[in-house]
Amino acid sequence: MSSVIDWPALENAAIDVRTRAYAPFSQYRVGASILTKSGKIVVGCNVENSTYGATICAERSAIVNMVSQGREELLACVVASRAPGAATPCGVCRQVMAEFAERLPIVAIGLDEAGAVVERAAYDLETLLPHAFRLRSTP
Ligand code: THU
DSSP states (O other), X not given: OOOSOOHHHHHHHHXXXXXXXBOTTTOOOOEEEEEETTSOEEEEEOBOOTTSTXXXXXXXXXXXXXXXXXXXXXXXXXXXXXXXXXXOOOHHHHHHHHHSOSSOEEEEEEEOTTSOEEEEEEEEHHHXXXXXXXXXXXX
């Protein structure tokens, strides 16, 4: 259980995995890193598809990767994309994050063409997706 979040390590992991994004259609490369409750950092990048609709975002790619390694609670997330206007998670990714997190701080970083971080903004899943849908068992 990690009590302190190592944001620089999470940022470096997101920046690194972003180089492996498969984005031939949009040229918009995204990397995501997540910190799990056991202290593991798990990463994912966007993987586009010729059908466009089958594209998976970096954030969901990281979460799917995490579940494959052993499902855990998410404690923190970094999303790396290009500046200006660093990406915040899309609506679908927010809902998928909510499946595995009680509360989740999210930092969005924007990189310039040389790969330097020139933007940084902090969010919280509760703010990005208030009243997330949760399937509760009937009483
Ligand atoms: N994308 C992500 O991977 N994460 C986001 O937060 C926003 C959008 C990807 C999907 C697609 O491959 C490309 O960015 C352009 O939308």
